[in-house]
Amino acid sequence: MKWFKNTLRDLYANRIWLMFVLPATIWFIIFSYLPMIGHVIAFKDFRIHRDGFFASLWHSEWVGFKNFEFLFKTNVAWEITRNTILYNLVFIFLGLFLAVAFAIGLSLLANKKLTKIYQTGMLFPHFLSWVVVSYFVMTFLSTDRGAINSLLSFFGVEAISWYYEPIYWPFILVFMAMWKGVGYQMIVYLAAIVGIDRSYYEAAMIDGASKWQQIRHITIPMITPLMMILTIMNIGRIFYSDFGLFYQVTQNSGALYDVTNTIDMYVYNGLTTLGDMSMTAAAGFYQSVVGFALVIITNYVVKKVDEDYALF
Amino acid sequence: MKKFLLLISVVLSFSFVLVGCSDNDTTEPGSDTTNTETNSDPTLELYEIKWYAIGGPPQDLDLVLDELNPYLKEKINATLDLEFIDWGEYDKKMTTMITAGDKFDIAFTSSWAANYIINAQKGAFLGLNDLMDQYGQDMKAVIDPAFLEGAKIDGELYAVPVNKEVGQQSVYVFNKRLVDKHNMDISTIQSLEDLEPFLKMIKNNEADIEAPIAPFSPYLPFDYILQEKLPFAVNMDGDQAKIVNWYEEPETMETLKTMHKYYNAGYIPADAGTNENATYDYQVENWFVRKEMYQPYAELLWQRSGNYELVVQPMHDPITFNNSVLGSMHAISITSDNPERVMMFMNLLNTDPFVRTTIDKGVEGVHYETLDSGKIRDIGTVRSERYAVPTFALGNHFILPLYEDDPEDKWESFQTFNDSSINAPTLGFVFDTDSVRTEIAAISNVAEQYNKSLMNGAVDPEKYLAEANKKFKDAGIDTVIEEMQKQYDEWRKAQGK
Amino acid sequence: MPKKANNSSLTLTNGYTPYGLKGISNVILSIMMAVFSFICLFPFIYVIIISFTAEESLIRNGFQIIPDSWSLEGYKYLWKSQGQILRSIGVTLFITVFGTLLSVVMISLFGYAISRKEFKYRRLFTFLAFFTMLFGGGLVPTYIVVTQFLGLRDNILALILPLVVQAFWIIIMRTFFIRSVPEAVIESARIDGASEIRIFMQIVLPLSLPAIATIALFSTLTYWNDWFQALLYITDPDLYPLQALLSKIESNIEFLKEMKLISGLQAGITIPEDSAKMAMVVISTLPIALSYPFFQKYFVEGLTVGSVKE
Structure with a gap:
């Protein structure tokens, strides 16, 4: 009471x-x-009932973790998990580095008009859907008409069947992901840098600090909390992958699966035939739970180091 | 942390309260079984039928429904609320609506959008056997029995198939200008190998044509189960009682070797199998031969968009497959409030020329006009611009009027085509995937990995077929085939085969 | 509020900033940035060129920087449905403007509250927001909430409400509030007897313009680019946003590629040609991309306001 x-x-x-x-x-x-x-739904064998969704949910049979089996009882379980995590780690950290670097770079440029133009330019990829981007990538990588193969043949190098050669794709995919995402991610950091109180820099300049020292001792520390928090949040999405990137840009070429098959791809390719709601839900639940656990752990570690940087 | 849990439990209980409410809203006492109010006259009250169809929404839909509804009201005291959902969105939207338990009466369903078997097995569609006997006698008499039998799942029909060509026939389509120019006798072509001299001639003599073949997957004599790319089939030239991994059959190796030979010779575009965006439309004459699914007079349709002539050479006699039977159907939703009336409407749709023609061609005098010969003609471009709907997905073809430029014997040819179609061995067999879903998910991934490049000839089958088969094994194909064989044997026994 | 200008107000006059780089390093950095932004812009140039390329040339040769033959067919095709396109632009503008406003209000209120140490339940509410980032509601339950509980089928609100709040933005907002609002300013306002709402409106918000511009930009982009809500909830063509039109074209093409059983001709599916599709991309992308400088202005203004404050 x-x-x-x-x-x-x-x-x-x-x-x-x-x-x-x-x-x-x-x-x-x-x-x-x-x-x-x-x-x-992930724990049920979902059947439709005539009284609507909740009746369906209620009347469907509990099946425990049966719907999750397909994610683990496959010989590529390791491969898809590895691919998903590795790509995401690269995307998170390289993306962080590039976004911060570009944001700092732009904030340093003397000509503000140019800065605006560059910034607008960098945001353009965000507007193009992966379908449109895949057209564009094809014009470079097409075996017989592609720009790169034309260039190679000009130098007398033999044409490469890009869509059949897995070794190049980790680089292509990372490049495309950065290309599409950095302009967007950068905005947050740019806004943060712009918001830093100018008097810090003035004081530093009076002390004779170089540009590089100003970046290291003022800019970076000031945006570190933001970097930390965005990174923690990204870690929560580590089991997800951008389906459009892996499916459209690679033209879903089977020869590349060793390096392009991620959890989302596996679920999509595996379940289109079955059309099984419950298994799809199970995959989503699995991705969420892992992400959740990772975030809690990361946040705990960050909190131990510096309470200020933690998310909650 | 304690408080977080508290909050979550509050939210959850709140949501369950809401769930409870909504449950009460919709549940009529004792409605576990489907409507059985048969003693009173089912046409007593005016009923609005909600029908979801596939296709781009036409502008003049309301106009057409206004023309149709007074007639329907008079006939069965019902009105129609027809809604088209665009091609690319239909499957996703319908699946969402079905799962969410939305109320509607009719949904388009097929083997390729809003999957018939999956939804029927999930319980989304109403069983139609009794309803059809009661209110659909007329259409039962006119729809090809192969459709009605082939579409049954464990003896129960869950959707009314559109009465059209019942079989599937793969044909080679040739560019007639090139055939004539080089004096080719294409009637000698019996197999994929037979194409070679022709391909060579085109490759060597037509600089305009980079690769003579517009990419296709070659025809193989298999009756596929579940999906074409999945490794389960009955070899129609072999033991019809046995399920095999068709990737392991000698015919596959032979055919794919030929494809690979063609690919290496430059007869197939180098991007085949990886360039999903490449178009080989009829509009541009950048091809010599392609593969299509035939129906009588299909070449006239294809020709119309290219403005140059085509010739067709069949690869085999028409065969009635599960997939061709399930190509286009209409199901009654389990959520329908008045299935009897809906069945009456479907009966009209498949037997009443006025209903069928209005839904397909629009309003007479606005979209089309009837000529003295009884044939019809579109009025200007009104119909193509304001009421273009997909004929094959809307109902019985054979009661539609002919266009003035249609061949006189169009529907007779369809009839002949249907009569000549042979039943595939697994016609009517539906595999219940329940016990082997994990394996099928894994196998689907392997199939996705190898099918496209193999079928387009882009990779060497000697190496990659073996690799694919090894991965199929690892993914548990033996378990699936065993289960499939068991169900197939039972089914054959029940069929008396 | 203190109105005195301090010495840093000399920033940003005549486009010169003393904080920027000078000389050769500025040139090098400039070139690096220019290269990257060109790489980013290039596909869009490519889209524009395709939209002016004749279809025949596209099918025969694929994409060329300078096509064999040019054509206006793509735009003519769009012109034919100008009524629909204009209406869709109207819908998109409405949901973007209205949605962004709503979004900024709700997010900054929530974000500010959870950034304040005085708020006892701030961790609880942070977690409440954050948790939704990881455990999204499924598609079907959300569909049921919108159509059955809220009854928003074919209602323009169905295009707005589901996208109003994103936990991600809230967390960003919170971080900005913690960093960029000096505690001392708020304290002194409290001593002056200002209410929390007044402090928020008159002190915190002006100080946080860059953050608000950021969130507004994100929200604007989200609303402008969204087609999925329309797919689920809208059947009335009068309520189609622009991107929904584009995505319909794209998904129809995808669908045809997947569907080998029935050829497009038999099905009577008409697919606009590549040039028309790309013209659509141009029309739906260019306006929003070019509106970006509008938001940029606030990043810069935030800077000057911020420098006045201390």
């Missing part, structure tokens, strides 16, 4: 803040927490 009273008092004391969070909280409940019931 006392606990209840205290809680009431606390709630009242925080009423202003609760009002602040109320609109988005209602949104979260309606659009995120209510639909989470759907995860139950």
